[in-house]
Amino acid sequence: DIQMTQSPSSLSASVGDRVTITCRASQGIRNDLGWYQQKVGKAPKRLIYAASSLQSGGPSRFSGSGSGTEFTLTISSLQPEDFAIYYCLQYNTYPFTFGPGTKVDIK
């Protein structure tokens, strides 16, 4: 199975900060990667698909980049509603696998 790792596992940031989360795959997955946001008690919501495409209706402060084995999710200016857990998902090779998540909380 492809192992997905995320760094950092958690971070504290202030409103307005630029935040970057990294996701690494144990083998190449082209750009078959999505980023998901999950708030407490809620279902996940996809932010990015195909590594860098913004989900329809998603805020433009979210962006994704990368290909192969290393990917990043960037929040250009953190907003109060962005405090959540972020997961990456590889959908290149079965079984699909999620990263362990990155918790973003208030500094």
Add this chain to the structure above:
Amino acid sequence: EVQLVESGGGLVQPGGSLRLSCATSGFTFSSYWMTWVRQAPGKGLEWVANINQDGSEKNYVDSVKGRFTISRDNAKSSLYLQMDSLRADDTTVYYCARGIGGGYWGQGTLVTVSS
């Protein structure tokens, strides 16, 4: 508006069975792969299974192979997960999601496996 609504969760004894349903609306169900994802309380997300548009291709995570069966009814715009031989570690919230990459998700249904 795209909507996915899971149902069928509940309390079941180890070794028992349960069938989850996901009723959808707001999109052409028969045009999309569909996916089940689960999440144990306080834990991360785990991809469980998916099914292609006509039901001819199904894929599973190893931990549920031979115990769970994904299916769909395109006439009813509904997705199903038949879960047999349930174990304590199957206790999670189960989400259905549209597409291979899960573009839209339901709110989830809780399955508790306990005696």
